[in-house]
Amino acid sequence: MSLVIEKVEKRFTDFAALKGVSLEAPDGAFLALLGPSGSGKTTLLRILGGLENADLGHVSFAGLDWLTIPARERRAGFVFQQYALFRHMTVAKNIAFGLEVRPARQRPARAEIKRRVEELLSLVQLEGLGGRYPSQLSGGQRQRVALARALAIEPRMLLLDEPFGALDAKVRKELRGWLKGLHTRLGLTTVFVTHDQEEALELGDLVAVMNEGRIEQIGPPGVLINAPATPFVADFLEDALARSPDTNLRSLVRARTIK
């Protein structure tokens, strides 16, 4: 039932974004794709979401031949970096969208949709804001609406593109803890993309460090810090973590350097 990515390749007209990416993550994992910009992490995420097609390779997940399922039917809850909320719809309409566009036979009754929206609003702590428009919300609130909208379709996995990229430091910190809690509660296999080392190591229970279209190393945060497999991983993690305000992480790094 785990997520298995095998030798996925992707070329755009002018450059190779993914040069054969393989990884495995257990069901319910919280997987971080970490790397500098241009490393291919967002492309991999979009391939998992069905927004790009891989040129070569294979993905299996939940017993399904994942890449052969059209984006529409894949039920990969995708949360976009800039949220991509429907700007002309209220928060409630945004969240209900995935349910309302289902074919008539599978569409829940109106009252049921309304109930689910209320449920999701309270899950993301936005009770009473269903009537607002996205433009009337703060960045952190928009982020949570995007998440609720993705959760509404009962996704098989959750995909987050730079989930905190557009937020200021304080909100970022708050949302991070909240998202971790949510993942623990829902147990949904979650993949998120970030270029922030601290974020990846703090949130992910599995971190894949990517560089130039390849995975340099994948493992739990502690392994990455203590036993970087390549000089790139060592450099990429060390630089950032030495400066991290998080004393826990900083001492981890220091301990390793001394050792």
Place this chain on the structure above:
Amino acid sequence: MASLAATVPSQRKWRNPSALPGFGLSFGFTLFYLTAIVLIPLAALVIRPLEIGWSGFAEILTDARVLHSLELSFGGALVAALINSVFGLIVAWVLVRYRFPGKRIVDAVVDLPFALPTAVAGIALSALYAPRGWLGAPLMEYGIRIAYTPFGVIVALTFIGLPFVVRTLQPVMLELGKDSEEAAATLGASRFQTLRRVVFPALTPALLTGTAMAFARAVGEYGSVIFIAGNLPGISEIAPLLIIIKLNENNYAAAAAIGVIMLAASFVLLLGLNLLQTWTASRR
């Protein structure tokens, strides 16, 4: 085991595949409609003069009446575009920089030539500048005739060209802001020096673009011109009108020959405008 969708190796791609649907339908319809409505009929025009050969083509175009009509269409359009470049610059400056009551209405009125049908503009201008018209009569006192002369053609072409200059300049002026002017002033430049050396150069590409657009529009203009022009062969007869006259004489070859020249001029202008816009973009 590889999945079906993902095993097809990518050939040379002319487009990046996308998760969004409808490319085939929308692109196919776009190409079909463009080809049927625009490209095939234009090809019919371009091919037509080939039937009469170069000598026939040249013979038609060197006819004195044809030559004069082309001179008038291009020359009149040039003069009108230059008039518009001066007044359009002033109008745009006033609309962007000054405040005065009714400014929004004046701004909206600038688009009138876009909205007013050319035939309506044509008869109105003709009535205004006719020897007994509101403007024609006083001008006659000074011995100036506008209607039924090449000046009438220029008046009409000025009317239809103004918005092109104003609407191209306005956004650039707004974007320009006042920073660079303030900087120039703190560096000791006089107001005139600031305008001449800082503001005007920044506006030049847009001014050229707007003027060229006004010119392009004016060259082919028909409706607003023919009433005020009087259409005297060799004096105030424009090229588009001569196309219609040749058509009415069933002289398709001559009509097509003049048409091809005008089309070639539009192509050259379009190309020039594209280059101008690339240049403008590169200076941003």
Place this chain on the structure above:
Amino acid sequence: MTRPLAPTKDHPLVRWTLTAVALGFIGLFLVLPLVVVFHDALGDGLTAALAAIREPDAIAAIQLTLTAAAIAVPLNAIFGIAASWAIAKFDFAGKGFLVTLIDLPFSVSPVVSGLIYVLVFGLQGWLGPWLAEHDVKIIFALPGIVLATVFVTFPFVARELIPLMTDQGRDEEEAAVSLGASGWATFRRVTLPNIKWGLLYGVLLCNARAMGEFGAVSVVSGHIRGLTDTMPLHIEALYNDYQYSAAFAVASLLALLALVTLVLKSLLEWHFAEEISAAHHH
């Protein structure tokens, strides 16, 4: 003690002069012709003006103009939506060239726009003999008038929508698809609401031009009064017959259309600036 002028302010004398020149130019060249239309329409009195509009040939011209616009505008609106969907939502080679081709009809003289259809469908045209044999009339009939109108208004909707949809990006559509929406649902529920004001803006300008087109239609119409004369052609016929007041009476209808168009256009620009487009060039 007087304070010096702010460095970005023009001297009041300069300001007044330039404002006077600008307003004078606009008044003389743009407003005065419009005033003349309404003034001269009433030259023989209101009753005569109304009679000129109600006369059978005038009615026929109005109907023909409305019919031609009712066919041409929706066609170009559909084209505009299709073209901007393909161009704004997908990446493919030759996009810039395609956009230039779409803009092409704007730079073609109206008379040439009519001429090209005569060269295809006219008696001496490519398909002329075949059409005559099968008794199909295109030139000097409604189809020709519609074709010429479609050509001159071809880019209006597309050039409003292409920059607008490019600006809006693909995120919302991708989100809709990932939430399970079909292509049609994505377009109808996500894209269309986002572009509706821009679409309306384009349709408004397209319609104004379609109803007022003169040069192109003049070439293909054949000028049969009461049959193939559109409103602008009817105005020309009346004017050339020295029926000035009648000509201006019909012209005042088109001038009213222009004014309504300008008012609606300005309202759209003031209220929905962002939902129309960042920059407007014509």
